[in-house]
Amino acid sequence: MNRLNEQYSDRVDFFYLDVDDVQTPSVMSALAIRDRTTYVIYDAQGNEVHRWFGALPFEAVAHDIEVALGE
Template sequence: MNRLEREFGDEIEFFVLNVDLVEARRYMDAYAIRSRSTYVLLDGAGEEVMRWSGPLDESLVAAELANFLENGE
């Protein structure tokens, strides 16, 4: 994830959610996050665009983020 943040950090805001904290519960509920290693891409209105769970293939996600930035999809 650090590589993705370095590559796309000027265009995409990255947040880390600590699922062990009580304060995180409202975000976990709002975005149906049930486990660690869950990644959610939200558009500017806070709507979910994409979701990944489990081990992250950074090359695949980088391609999807680039496509989203270029095409909005």
């Protein structure tokens, strides 16, 4: 995720949940996140455009981000 953050931080907001934060379970529930290895991409309108579980190659995630950005 660090590489993605470096490449897209000027156009994408990245948010991470802290498993030690007492509010994290309620945020996970609200976003239908069931596992700590869940990743979600939203477009500028807040629509979910992609969700996956576990690791994906950089190129695959970069592609999904670019789709969400309309590129």
